[in-house]
Amino acid sequence: MELSMQLAAQPTPEHLKVTPLDVTPSEVIRWTKPEPISALEEQCLGELKPGDYEIYDEKLANFLDEAREIFIRSGVSGLLRSGDLIVSIYTANGDLASASAGTYLHCVTAMLPIKFVLQSYLNDDTVGIREGDIFYANEARYGGIHNPDQMAFMPVFHEGELIAWTAALAHQPETGAVEPGGMPLSARTRDDEGMKLTPFKIGEDYAIRKDLLDMIVNYIGRAPRMQAIDTRARVTGADRLRRRMQQLAAERGGAFVRGMLRQLVIKAETAARQRVAKWNDGIYRTHVFCDTIGREIALKRATVMAIKKGDQVTFDLTGTSPENDSSYNCFPHVLAAHAAIIIYAYAFHDLPVSNGALAVFDWIVPEGTFFNASPDAAVSNGPLLNSLTLSFIPKIMAPMLYDSEYRDLVGACNGNTTGVLVFGGRNQYGIPVADVDAAPLNSEGQGARADMDGVDAYGFPWCHSGRAPDVEDTETEYQFLRLFYRLRRDHGGFGTFRGGAGTEVGVAPRHVPSFPWLQGSRNCNITCALGLFGGYPAGSGFGIHVRGTNLWEKMARGDDDIPASSIDLVTKRAVAGEYLIEHPSRSKRVGMNGDIIATLSGGGGGYGDVLKRDPGRVREDLKSGLISAWTARHVYHVKIDAETSEIDTEATERARAAEKQARLERGKPWREFMPGWSKLKPPQEALAHFGSWPGGEPTGAAREES
Numbered sequence: 001m002e003l004s005m006q007l008a009a010q011p012t013p014e015h016l017k018v019t020p021l022d023v024t025p026s027e028v029i030r031w032t033k034p035e036p037i038s039a040l041e042e043q044c045l046g047e048l049k050p051g052d053y054e055i056y057d058e059k060l061a062n063f064l065d066e067a068r069e070i071f072i073r074s075g076v077s078g079l080l081r082s083g084d085l086i087v088s089i090y091t092a093n094g095d096l097a098s099a100s101a102g103t104y105l106h107c108v109t110a111m112l113p114i115k116f117v118l119q120s121y122l123n124d125d126t127v128g129i130r131e132g133d134i135f136y137a138n139e140a141r142y143g144g145i146h147n148p149d150q151m152a153f154m155p156v157f158h159e160g161e162l163i164a165w166t167a168a169l170a171h172q173p174e175t176g177a178v179e180p181g182g183m184p185l186s187a188r189t190r191d192d193e194g195m196k197l198t199p200f201k202i203g204e205d206y207a208i209r210k211d212l213l214d215m216i217v218n219y220i221g222r223a224p225r226m227q228a229i230d231t232r233a234r235v236t237g238a239d240r241l242r243r244r245m246q247q248l249a250a251e252r253g254g255a256f257v258r259g260m261l262r263q264l265v266i267k268a269e270t271a272a273r274q275r276v277a278k279w280n281d282g283i284y285r286t287h288v289f290c291d292t293i294g295r296e297i298a299l300k301r302a303t304v305m306a307i308k309k310g311d312q313v314t315f316d317l318t319g320t321s322p323e324n325d326s327s328y329n330c331f332p333h334v335l336a337a338h339a340a341i342i343i344y345a346y347a348f349h350d351l352p353v354s355n356g357a358l359a360v361f362d363w364i365v366p367e368g369t370f371f372n373a374s375p376d377a378a379v380s381n382g383p384l385l386n387s388l389t390l391s392f393i394p395k396i397m398a399p400m401l402y403d404s405e406y407r408d409l410v411g412a413c414n415g416n417t418t419g420v421l422v423f424g425g426r427n428q429y430g431i432p433v434a435d436v437d438a439a440p441l442n443s444e445g446q447g448a449r450a451d452m453d454g455v456d457a458y459g460f461p462w463c464h465s466g467r468a469p470d471v472e473d474t475e476t477e478y479q480f481l482r483l484f485y486r487l488r489r490d491h492g493g494f495g496t497f498r499g500g501a502g503t504e505v506g507v508a509p510r511h512v513p514s515f516p517w518l519q520g521s522r523n524c525n526i527t528c529a530l531g532l533f534g535g536y537p538a539g540s541g542f543g544i545h546v547r548g549t550n551l552w553e554k555m556a557r558g559d560d561d562i563p564a565s566s567i568d569l570v571t572k573r574a575v576a577g578e579y580l581i582e583h584p585s586r587s588k589r590v591g592m593n594g595d596i597i598a599t600l601s602g603g604g605g606g607y608g609d610v611l612k613r614d615p616g617r618v619r620e621d622l623k624s625g626l627i628s629a630w631t632a633r634h635v636y637h638v639k640i641d642a643e644t645s646e647i648d649t650e651a652t653e654r655a656r657a658a659e660k661q662a663r664l665e666r667g668k669p670w671r672e673f674m675p676g677w678s679k680l681k682p683p684q685e686a687l688a689h690f691g692s693w694p695g696g697e698p699t700g701a702a703r704e705e706s
Helices: 002-008 028-032 039-045 052-074 105-109 111-121 210-219 224-252 254-276 332-345 355-360 387-401 471-477 551-557 566-572 615-623 629-634 649-666 670-677
Strands: 085-091 096-101 134-137 149-158 161-171 200-204 282-292 297-309 312-316 361-364 420-423 480-487 503-509 514-520 543-547 578-582 586-592 596-600
Touching (some): 028 111, 028 332, 052 085, 052 096, 052 161, 052 224, 085 224, 096 254, 105 332, 105 355, 111 134, 134 224, 149 254, 161 224, 224 254, 254 355, 282 387, 297 387, 332 355, 332 361, 332 387, 471 480, 503 566, 566 596, 615 629
Parallel strands (some): 312 361
Antiparallel strands (some): 085 096, 282 297, 514 586, 543 578, 543 596
């Protein structure tokens, strides 16, 4: 312990140095790159013998999975219990070595607060870094995503020497913001967003300080019990991994642990560079749009150009719409973190989950765009905004990979258009609650692949392994009934291979007089869940709220026309009440007992020409209710007998040939197409936050001075 306490008083050893930088939101992205290998690490790499890497990589993976499972079982909030979290291990100077990830989002973010602590507090006598310390943070300025995403991280010491760090991160559904849920649609500056914690020490000697935990809980008046339990759960996850790493160091030595962790970073970068070098060199461009900034409808655009040369890829976001005075903004490292969600899961799915793999990517993100907002900008809905990133990364990387040996890693955009239902108030037991309904989020459709359909209700695009919560569990814990929960019809993107279908969920407040709620989204009139190589995008969604219903009376009578889907609900209107069909971004309101609130989750993008889809697959989709008869006839042009379900092969071939000819007749040469196309423009009211048309440059009206 005495040796570890000396860290605060000595000059920084080379192996604990990080790249020096001014800690600003636009600069911390530089810490996503691996630090240079120190002389001590070079020496420690020599401790590894043939076979050590393979054996202890697997052993470390087991440590991580154990800590992650303990983390899940220790918390209470919905997304945490659904697996939307990560437990990770870092080198002594903060590089990510490996992780057990429900979400790859936080592979990027925990590095940055660790490196901040090393730069700012290692040699600060009032803080220091000592054995048994527990640090905590959620501030996006210092490397977080948005303040609902909270992290606990701990140094790992062996014989008085700092040899590693561990961390546990998960989304927290309440932050004390001006609206429930921590992602306020009405926020205009960071001051509206609730608790923001710079990286600070909340515990010493392996114990959380009660006064600091009480301070954190005090911010969260809507759900104090949840905050207290989940804070401890994060620390528990990080601490279990810390224990395992200290056991490994006791068994093999601190030098072995240092060498093993650095080797993971080196292996990841080497493998990533070898893989990227085999992709197609070139310049690739695309655009993706969303149509809201939460409180109002507003067209926004992400413009990206990727330059692939050799073993390096540079993403240039010039032309992206400007920052705006809403919470739909973020910082560059948040953009990179969202790109990592797709890159780790697809192109690098078999590589170590290390920031070594991110060394092959560079980012150009102009200041003043919504991806590089000012330090005082509201950023709590940055993840919703980054649905655009989850869309353009697969879109722009597909032509790099499609004709390479990695063709099977190409996939269309996963569903990412769910409106996030956030609720609060008191549950049926009188306990204050605030949470996110993880059911529709964790059952969006997967994008179609080059050789297969996307998985229906596959998971959460931010957390590929996320699990939808059990219906009975949520009804027992929270003050609502799930009226229906099913796959959506005609929603996965059509194509040679169909995008996975998303789901739809209807909830009705029960056993309470009122139900405060809001819903955040990013699409309604358009969708950002794009298709690939001629595949259709997924369908967009909308919001449904039925007020003042007679639902409970009908259920008490045993009526047989209780709505079983959103289509039933809206078209048949068997339940009395006021029907609101609206944009799924809906600011805070109070629902009443018996109201019906429907949430529609996103489907995945399609892959390839619809006219090349196997008619037998079309028939199976029709029989299973994933598409309508209209879609089979008018989109896929497959002729199926309504009574026998037999495919008329000759009629199908004629219909498809006719559609191919109609396409040729509709098509125009470039010189004829562009004069008319270039004159088209969205309504002016939709462009208030777009920037100039069509360039997207700031117009001076995007952000008001506060």
